[in-house]
Every structure is written in C-alpha cells, then in structure tokens.
Amino acid sequence: MPAGTALYRALTRLYPKAFRARYGDDLALHFADLVARDGPVGAWRRTMLDLLVTVPRYRLESIMNTRRTTATLVALVVALATAAVGAFAAGVAPLGVIALAVAAVLAIGERSRLARSMRPARHAQRRHVLWAAGLLASCAVVSLVIGLIDLGDRASWPAGRLVVYNIVFFTTVIGALACAATGLRRPHTAAP
Numbered sequence: 531m532p533a534g535t536a537l538y539r540a541l542t543r544l545y546p547k548a549f550r551a552r553y554g555d556d557l558a559l560h561f562a563d564l565v566a567r568d569g570p571v572g573a574w575r576r577t578m579l580d581l582l583v584t585v586p587r588y589r590l591e592s593i594m595n596t597r598r599t600t601a602t603l604v605a606l607v608v609a610l611a612t613a614a615v616g617a618f619a620a621g622v623a624p625l626g627v628i629a630l631a632v633a634a635v636l637a638i639g640e641r642s643r644l645a646r647s648m649r650p651a652r653h654a655q656r657r658h659v660l661w662a663a664g665l666l667a668s669c670a671v672v673s674l675v676i677g678l679i680d681l682g683d684r685a686s687w688p689a690g691r692l693v694v695y696n697i698v699f700f701t702t703v704i705g706a707l708a709c710a711a712t713g714l715r716r717p718h719t720a721a722p
Contacts, residue, residue, distance in 0.1 A: 663709035670702035
C-alpha cells in the first residue's frame with residue numbers, strides 16, 4: 531500500500547455510510563492507482579478536489595432521500611407547532627401565529643403531495659381548493675370583525691369569548707393559508 535492510503539481511508543469517512551460500504555474499497559484502490567501513476571502530490575491534489583466536490587453532493591443525496599425528507603418534515607412541523615404553543619404561552623401571539631401557519635402549510639403540503647401521487651387527477655380540484663381558501667379567508671375576516679366589535683367596547687375582555695374568537699380566527703386563517711398553498715401548488719390543467 532502506498533503511503534497516505536490510511537489517511538485517505540480515514541477521509542472517506544466523510545462520505546455517507548451506505549456509500550462507503552459500497553464503494554470504500556474501490557476508492558482506496560483508485561487512490562493507490564493515482565499515487566502510482568501521478569505521484570503523491572498529484573494524487574492528493576486530485577483527490578482533495580474530488581473530496582471537496584463529491585462529499586457534499588453525496589451527503590445531500592443521503593439527506594434528501596424520500597424517507598428522511600418525510601421524517602424531517604414531520605419533525606419540523608412538530609417543532610414549529612411546539613414553538614407556536616410556546617409563543618402563545620409567552621404572550622407573543624404574532625410569532626405563534628406565524629409558526630403555526632408555517633407548520634400547517636408544511637404539513638398539508640407534504641400530505642397533499644403524497645395523496646396527489648396516489649390518486650387520479652381531478653381537473654376541477656384546484657379551483658375547488660382555491661375557492662375553499664377564499665371562503666376560509668372571508669370567514670377569518672368576518673370572525674375578526676365580529677370579535678373586535680364584540681370585545682372592543684369592554685374594559686376587560688372575557689377569557690372565554692376571547693379564546694373562542696381566537697380559535698375561530700386562527701383556525702380559519704391557517705386553513706385559508708393551507709388551502710391557498712395547496713391550490714397554488716396544483717398544476718393548472720384544463721378539463722378534457
């Protein structure tokens with residue numbers, strides 16, 4: 531074995547485990563061939579360039595496979611929903627609303643992508659989802675106006691009513707955002 535092969539084998543640990551298991555011996559053999567052909571300096575120059583280019587690529591491929599992407603999205607949705615609950619508990623409602631809305635859009639978007647791949651295309655579905663988004667947005671505006679009118683004249687807001695108005699408002703806003711995102715992601719196709 532040429533000098534430096536052990537160091538190169540250690541550097542191949544930068545590749546994902548599955549890639550190393552499949553190609554690790556071939557990589558070491560190729561490095562030994564490079565040392566014999568180009569000398570140690572030439573082999574290391576070429577190898578370092580190759581490592582700088584291919585390691586990030588294979589790492590990204592291993593991260594972005596379907597199984598891990600779905601698990602990562604589920605973890606992200608749970609983390610965002612937990613952060614939203616924490617923001618509401620801390621009294622930072624705008625941050626909580628944003629975190630909850632992003633979590634809902636991600637959850638519904640991922641779910642709709644999976645569902646869409648398993649069912650036949652329906653041509654009018656995009657229009658229906660966008661109508662639902664408009665209807666939910668209208669309900670959110672109406673509930674906000676009613677809530678502000680009802681609670682605006684009082685010196686202190688009754689907790690029960692405030693909770694009900696918030697639940698209705700935030701549920702309709704999140705639903706509207708999720709439907710809008712889902713509808714806009716669907717391809718616009720004409721009926722046959």
